Amino acid sequence: MTVLGSLGLWIAFLVGIWGALAGFVGGRQGRRDLEQSARHAVFAMCAALWVAVAALEWALFQHDFNVEYVASYTSRNLPIFYTWSALYAGQKGSLLFWASVLSLFGSLAMVLTGRRHRALLPYVAGVVCTVATFFISVMLFGQANPFHRLAYTPLDGNGLNPQLQNPGMVFHPPMLYLGYISITIPFAFAMAALLSKRLDVDWLVAIRKWTLLSWLFLSIGICLGMWWAYVELGWGGYWAWDPVENASLLPWLTMTAFLHSVMIQEKRGMLKKWNLALIIGSWLLSIFGTFITRSGVISSVHSFTQSNVGYFFLFFLIAAGTASFTVYATRLPLLAAETKLESMVSREASFLFNNLLFVGIAFSVLWGTLFPILSELVQGTKVTVGPPFFNQVNIPLGLALLGLTGIGPLIAWRRASLPNLQRQFAVPVTVGVFTALVLLVGGMRDLYALMAIALGAFVAGTVVQEFARGARARHRQYGEGYALALGRLLGRNRRRYGGYIVHTGMVILFIAFAGMAFKTETEATLRPGESAVLKSPYGWTYTFTHLGVSQYDALNRQVTAATLEIGRDGKRLGVLTTEKRQHVDGLGRPTFQPSTEVGIRSDLREDLYVVLAGLVNGTEQAVFRFTINPLVWWVWYGGMIVALGGLIVMWPGGGSPAVKRTQAGYAVRLVEDMKA
Amino acid sequence: MTRRHDGTLPVNRREFFALGALGLLGVSGNVPSWRRIAPQGQDSLPGTGPSGKLWDPSRAGRPFEPVRAADNDAAIQAIEKQLHCTCGCNLDVYTCRTTDFTCGTSPAMHRRVVALAEQGKSAQQILDAFVQQSGVAILMAPPRRGFNLAGYFVPSLLILAAGIALTMVLRRWSRAAAPAAAAPRVPLVPASPDELERLRRELDRLSV
Known part of the structure; x- marks a missing residue:
């Protein structure tokens, strides 16, 4: 074979x-x-x-x-x-x-x-x-x-590798690959449109759908990767700004920018050059990610073994980038905008700033990822660029983007009037400010967390308002019940309301990320019967009582399992097990270093995350790390909602944008007729 | 529902794919969950009492020292979170030593941090000692001086400059568009109920 x-x-x-x-x-x-x-x-x-x-x-x-x-x-x-x-x-x-x-x-x-x-x-x-x-x-x-x-x-x-023996690894790499790989199709259509000089709206239809598919796969792949890192790697987090993680985020950011700016091209015939550049850039970033993973040029826990394939990718990246942008440059005269922006206070303008932030974040992530190489080239000194750097640069940008997520949908296309702005912003801004005040009064002093939650509340307010207004309008016009009106609203304009569902997922993700600011942890050595105590950010006191250690064989590994009884404020909650695993081959020979299996107890408020570090002098006296991670479940929920929203947006039907544009043009003529 | 993070689910292939599908749909684990203790094959220590010897200590990785107060010291942890473990893991010393329990590098670096702290050195002096020995790459973020400042400020400055440029371009565009928008329009006349109904139908059909 x-x-x-x-x-x-x-x-x-x-x-x-x-x-x-x-x-x-x-x-x-x-x-x-x-x-x-x-x-x-x-x-x-x-x-x-x-x-x-x-x-x-x-x-x-x-x-x-x-x-x-x-x-x-x-x-x-x-x-x-x-x-x-x-x-x-x-x-x-x-x-x-x-x-x-x-x-x-x-x-x-x-x-x-x-x-x-x-x-x-x-x-x-x-x-x-x-x-x-x-x-x-x-x-x-x-x-x-x-x-x-x-x-x-x-x-x-x-x-x-034992760390790859996790169900997450069965789904996470294929999803990421599907995301990376499928970007080639919109890129191919973009190049086809440029080469054939057929730069009308038609190519955009194909590109948008394939980009949505890539975006969806990449979103799911990234979320699954976060879940795998959390349950398998044992460090108690889900995102470490590792170069390979960053490489997956880069095309996601530029594709998200495209999915916003493409709306301006569809509705107003603007930003053609920008949209094509985003598609070409997204594809090049996916090849760049593959280069990073395989070249060993930047050290990463995720990368494959260092090999000479990196040179192939570097050559291909440079050649493909040069060829693509050369063709792009020769076609620029054919990509003139059909209309111009009419007002600074318009949805088009807010989408442009949204694009600026998406691309800006992508640039800062790329810059941080490559800065060690740049530093070595310029000053001859290699530096490490870890989470402190990325958090410092990207958290403020991320919060600004979250704010724009709420602002964009509230501003009218073409030109927004002051009464329109007042009407649109009154409720969401009130919700956001009220949330911030409640958090401040409640004692929250972490600025970023406070801003993330308050801005999240503002965006959630905009989404609820949009759904409520849409449903109410249908209820008034057609006498539909509110549930039916909501369903039809979503079904008949999947793009718009599916997009709002994606926004909701992003809000949940941001709030969940903010939860990690309140993480607490401790290490303890326990003999059987002894307990460790840890305070949760919610004020509860958790007690972890070591029950003992078992050793047994299972499938392809030898397991050493420590079991703990968990109590909260004196009330018994149950037991949790964390393991050391020595994997063996079919002949019983050890294959890798012992790995650790985390014990996790999840609920909607917080995760108890227990790791068996090791055992003292071959006895049952065990060293544990106990961590309480607030709101982690919401990361997974947020990811699911983002994926669900993406699915709704890309669900077939509803006609092509070209057709819709024609129809919309007809609708506008209809209105003009009525005016006349 | 039991949620397992176990690499070897005791299920057949069909059940595995069903579980995968459920997991993707977010059904599994939607409720607060517990791992149930699976019946174990063998008790390692029947009747040996608390803290008895393990059946086979070599299976549990390298032997550990009991945790000391310094291991949980927030100041020590804060220093270690600024130091890059040199084992190749790309993590900081604190995260590595409490995660990769096979790593010998991060525990050694931790011991050095503790020793320096016990000598009365400040956090900055401890970081400086590491930098002196291993270079600035030992820090999780580059120090803010010289070319490294570009690392910190280039993205923000570029975004700011692009934002200003974008604002100016948008303002110019919107000014150019203003006269056209200000052109006299045909006065509006109220639409008849029939016309309004027709418009509603069209807008509904278009979902705009």
Whole structure:
């Protein structure tokens, strides 16, 4: 099967080269035969790559340890779903996964948008083939072939890193990859529009939908990554501003900016240049993220082993960036705005400032991530840029953005009048100010936390107001009950109200982030029967009583488990277990350093987070770290609501923006008719 | 509902995917949850009493020293949160020593911080001692001097400059648009009920 896999890679490589050539030449010369061939090349490349994926999965499930990749990331006793996920656990497999998923997305783009965007498709096929061929060439020529065989066959493999043996890892990397990879499709449409000079509204339709899909995958991937870090890594947080985490945030920020500014282009025909730049930038940032993860140029806990594939990515990043922006620059005269902004106090202006902040935050994250390299180049000294730096720079920007999240939807398009502003802002501002006062009177003195919660209340006020007004209007006009009116409001304008749901999720996330300002923790050594006490930010006193330590074997590991009884203000709540795990291979040999499994007790207010650090002199006397993390559950809820809102926004139906624009134009004419 | 953070769920493949789907939908763990203690295969210490010997201490990682008062000292922790662990983990010393329990570097750095503090050194003197030995890369954030100032202020200054430029451009645009907006308009006449109903229907259909 590995021969078949290698063959699949080579076929995909050759077909990819042909597809790229046929796509660009066919598109330029308008030759239908080449255009058709380019489309078919995408399908053929997809089939060949998925044969390679199947071959690698086969080798993984067959425990073919003669294949270096299989021996490096699996063992005979690795549970089945981690054997499956080993496909993308290592550098080589993840490159194959990247190329395969890209070819699949490319094929879907060919099928789903075939009729509507026929003129763009040869170029789209060309771009998809070029990018996928690059990934295949890294595998074939960058010593990253997942089918490489060893000179001998080990009795068992190394197994999967224990930290990757968590359900979060089954879902988190694919989601992130799907997010990263699918950005290539809007980028391909953008390049196709530029190359074919078809820069009307039509290309925007395709780009927006694919960008939404990427954004959704990336949002879910980032949230799952936070959850995995929280439950698995044991440091008691979910975001550490690690370079690889930052790399996933960068395209998310620029895509979010695009999803806002694209509304201005749809409604007013403005910002065409800016929107195209955002799409090209988002794609380049996704390649940059891949470069960071794989090059070892910046140290990160998440990165793959350092290898020479970084050079391939650096070259590709520079070449692709240069080519994209050169084409972009030559088409600038065709991207003039159709209308101009009419007032500083308008939704367009607020969206522009919103874009400024999104891109500004992206820049500051990129700047901080690259600053160690820059510092070494300029002053010959390597510096560390950790959370204190990122928090200091980004928290104020994030709070400003949260404020704009509330302001934007309240201001009218084109021009807002003073009475309109008063009417729109009165309730939300009152809610925000009242919340701030309550928190101040309640004794909250952390400025950032206070601002996050107060601004969150303001934004929540705007969302509730928008829903309430919409539902009331329907109730008045059609006599619908409020529940039905709300449902129809959401169903008939999914983009607008789905967007508000995303805003609600973001508010919840910000408030949950603010909760971490009140985290409390302590370390303690306990013998069985002894207790440690920790005060919660809510004023409760938690008691942790050590019950004892057990040791037993389970599947692919040897477990040392400490159990604690938890009490709150003298009332027994239950028990919690935290573990040390020594993973072993099928022959019982230790494979990795012992890992730690956290004991977590969650409720809506706070998490009890208990870690077994170690045991004293081989006895049951144990060293624990106890942490109380407020509002962590709301991070996961907020993430789910953001994803739900994203799904509602991108749910099919409702017509294309082009059609809607025409219809909206008709509606405006209708109003003008009535005036006349 | 029991929520497990266990790498090896005792479920078959179908149940696993069902659980995954539920998890994605946010159904699992929506309520305050507890880990139930799974029946364990073997009791390591039958009848050995409190703090008895472990069955196999090597399974539990390296032996630990009991926690001392200095380990929980907020001042010590604050210093350690400014120091970068050199084990390659990218974490600060405090987070690393209380997270990666296989790391030998962060406990050694912690001991040095405690020793320096016990000598009566201030937080800044302790940080300076580390910088003297290992360079500024030992700090979690670069010191605010020289080129490092660019690290702190370039993003904010650029955003500020872009904000000012954007404001000026918007103001120019809106001034240019003002005369057009001020042009005399056709006086409005009230719409008839039929016309209003037609408008409502259209707006509803368009969801605008």
